[in-house]
Amino acid sequence: MVSTVIEHIVDALFVVFIFSPLVVCYWNSTWNLIGLYLLPSNKIASGWISVAISIVLMVASFFTQDVLNKYVKKEKYVSFYLVSRLFTYVMSFSQVSNWRGIWELLNLYIGITIPGSLTILGIGTVGLIALRSYRNVLTPPGAWVLDVDTDNHFTIIHLFGTKKGSVLYVIDVLFGVVVVSTLVVLVWRGQWMVLQLSISPNNDLWRGIIVFSVGNVLVVTLIVTQFPARKLAGHLHTTHPLLQIVFEDACVLLVCFSAVCYWHGLWALLDVMVIGYDPNLTQWLLHALGFGGLMLLRVCRSLQFMGYNFDGEYPEGIGLVQTPSYCNTILASLCRREALSDAIRLTASTRTVYVEVESQHKQIPVS
Template sequence: MEHISAAIIAVCDFLMSFLVISTCVVFFWRGSWGVLDLYLYPSNVELSSWICFAYGNFVMILTGLLQKYTSRIKKFKNVVVYFVLSRVYIYIIATASVAQWRGIWNLQDHYTGKTWQSAISSFVIGASVICCLRCVKTIMAASPLMVSHDTDSAKLFRITGRLGSKARCSPWFVADMVMTPLLVHTFVVVFWRGLWTLMNIYLYPGEDTLSGLFSLVASLALAFPTLICQHIIVPFVKNHSNKNRICVVLLLNLYLVMASCLPVAHWRGIWILQDALLIPENKQFSVWVSHTLGFLGGVLVLSAKSIPVLGCLLDSSIGKDDRPLISIAYFKQMRDNICYQKNVKCSNDLDDKDVVSKENTENNNKPIEFTFITHL
């Protein structure tokens, strides 16, 4: 029965990640991107892109530097206040993330064109730089291969950097929070843009519906081998008897780059199908509907944190713990997070009761004269 229950949960997690959460995420991104196209200097793409680049990086850097203070939101005991503030926080960093990506993406299109030469160069350069930085997992860390839970308050406000620094007032931490958006995120976008553009050029060009549908089907077809292969590659990486570590790193990078093609194809399929089918006669209304439904959907399924692209995931962490390489667990992780929050709350309540009990005991052990005087 346990194996059957685990299989059912795994299937439900897969459907939730690939059909529900990823759809909400892409809806928000496509809508937010379209809103910026319509209202932010639509006649001057270069200026619009530079503004997005500056604004997006500024917010992402500032959010990383202030994470020690924004994390205080979780200390609010009022559930409504915490819920509203935390979702406003997610919305701000989500829109900044879209702006950052739009700026980098459009600037590449503007200065290098949308040719196959530009696309291949973008793909190769992006993959090469990220491999050298040893954070290829960051490219892959997007829905549907990575699900973030809003119920995990411990990680909701945490932003990791390439240098692995802790949130403290130090030059190393500042450098980490500046370097990660400007360097790591930039080349992640370069990789995505190169592969996306290649699909636009060679995958049924001019037939948006067919191209988007084929891209979505291809991502679903890649899902099973990608998920299965992680159970082969992780033990291989953990096996320290492999003397040639360079081959291990190369094999791991090859798998991660191939796995990163899945979210790109998945996003492109949902995105293009929206362009073709979601109120195509009214672009303005279409992008606002997409933007609104995407964020509200993410909030309702308690996975709005999956929308923004934050922090950096290091390849060196793979195989050092029992955590899976690809995290699409939804229902099981949601249950574990809720149980954890309840345990923390219960322990805090017990601690408060112990403090009160200790104070009462101390008061009872005080001399009668002192107690009488203090109560006058």
Template sequence: MRGSIVGIEDGLSNPSSGSWYGILLELIDNLYAAFIVGPLVVCYWRGTWNLMADYIYPSDHPTSLMTSLAVGVVGHLLFNIFQSTIQRYLNADKHRLLFYIGSRLYTEVYGTICVNTWRGGWEMINLYTTRDVLYVTLITLSCAVLLAMIKGLRNVTASPFVVVNDARQEYFDVPTYFRRSGTKEPGLYVLDCMFSVLVIGSLVVFVWRGLWVLLDQSLFPEDSALTAWASVLIGYGVTGVTFSLQPLMRWTCDRLTGIWRVIVADLFLFFSFIGTINVWRGVWQLLDHYFLPDNRILSDWITHGVSLLLLILLNCSNSVLVRGVYIDAEEPAGQCVVFPVYYIRLFFQKERNKKQKRLMESLGKAEYNNVTSVLLDKKPIKIEQNHQITRNLDSVSLTIIDNPKDNIDHNTHENRQ
């Protein structure tokens, strides 16, 4: 599950314990992820997938698939292995314009590589295996269980349960399964990248393809339009229920430890995956059925190019990438079931932090240094006489705004003691 809640203040990542304002922002983020980012990501993948079929050996299907798979696997490995090198040369702090152009080009190239990997693997499974319901069910369940056993089931998650903002700090990060270091252990790091791409990636493709095929065979297979609409309704129904269950699931996982917390989190994530794949299948097939069905190549180019452009303008184009490996329940307590769909909340948090920083600077350098750790770093300050300083940024900022000079002087006096 690409994305993280790192850097999100607790009042925003857990609005159920905060104000109605936080709950409203969470609702807006969920709607934004479900109805804007999710469909745009599907449009990009559908257009790119079909374009690969249109231009890569279109008259020789097996060769086309092998070429796609080779391009995808090699490309994935290169972007994994050389991620630190790319980050060093496309450094936003040194060359802002070069970073912006290079990073968006990176997204387009890497996105095409991701689609080729999936297209090659998916279609080769279709080509060389049977679509028998029992066989597909057994293979799908086996791969899902194996992913769960190695704590990698969360990697089946995608939009609308993930929104990846185009943040400068981690734009090129591709985490690997064993978290090896490329500088300290180059040999093991390459093996780690290969395991992440070839093993984890393949298992995820098998799970996605299996459930998709089962839906094709069981959900109104005789009517392409009806089956697409049915998937959309099921997908968004499950998505709505999943988002609604997040506070309960977080409360539950807060109170569980060890293997039980992992099991509960995995069951919840797999339930969300049912919604994810239905949204993808439904939107994909609706585009095939209704959007320029008589001019497929134009339809493919529009869904590829326009969706990517809109995602770039919305500053979340990295949502189209399927990269990196994430470990089940690696976040503390109930955060392991919080979906990283922060967009509106991140915007308001950044704007608020900017205002607070300007306020601190206006108070003077000395006063600013005394409270920066409280307002920006959110690190607790050890103060004698059992004085407590809350880490809740809202309450701190409101206190300072009410009487900034008096509060700064009071904190300064206590720190000197």
């Protein structure tokens, strides 16, 4: 019991102080790098091209996943590692490109005002709830995917579960990529801009400190309460499925708001930190730090575009998980590898002894 509590505390510390900052570093730097290199003098064209690139990559992921899952196997460790990490990198880039393009176009066409932001937030929230897809707004620190034990590393989930190879499947994919993804960005941008315009300090440093502190308090609170929430969601799944959806959507709303606060504050602090330095160098360093750090810690799939899920579809309230079972999963993975290594060494030594005995036996002269 004590060891389990300690592991949960360690997981929470990793989430708040290591994992999540690395995620924000990757997003912030990738967002800024796209702005630096993709038609910086024409923001409208840059925004539309950014969206177009992301749609092409995200749609392509649905039609290439079966081939990748079939031919890129974990047994071939080197090729699997290289291809899977490249796939994760491309999908992560497509996600950032999609959000940046939609976000920048909204800034240009609608402007940055509280009424406009609230309208955008309302459209996004109502649209996702109506489609029973509100939980797709979850991002780190509210949702994590580990890189270990990934039998279907390349699998991207389409929304309506239509049969592959049909026209309906193509419509399903396009609907998720174009409509659901856009509604998710509307929810995030609405909350983000309301925060930015309503916090009184105009100083980016103080705004970042205040919002980041609020985000940390909310994230820690939700981490502590996640397990009772999951139990209640699991109970409602069997007794009152509709109430489970309502309850999970309320929880996801709080989780999303805590994540927006966390990201907004840390994003502002990162922007302040790099002022006065060469933007190309600093952004590439942050980019490498973010993706490389998450890859070494084996949580880089948390950056990846993973597809779409329905609200309330998990029987045990898995959609409400705040922290990855990092210690348990990684330690279990290492133990399995050590056990496998021991088995290989034991087999090899046994085989060696057998060969030696067989060799000695052959050397015995037959009378």
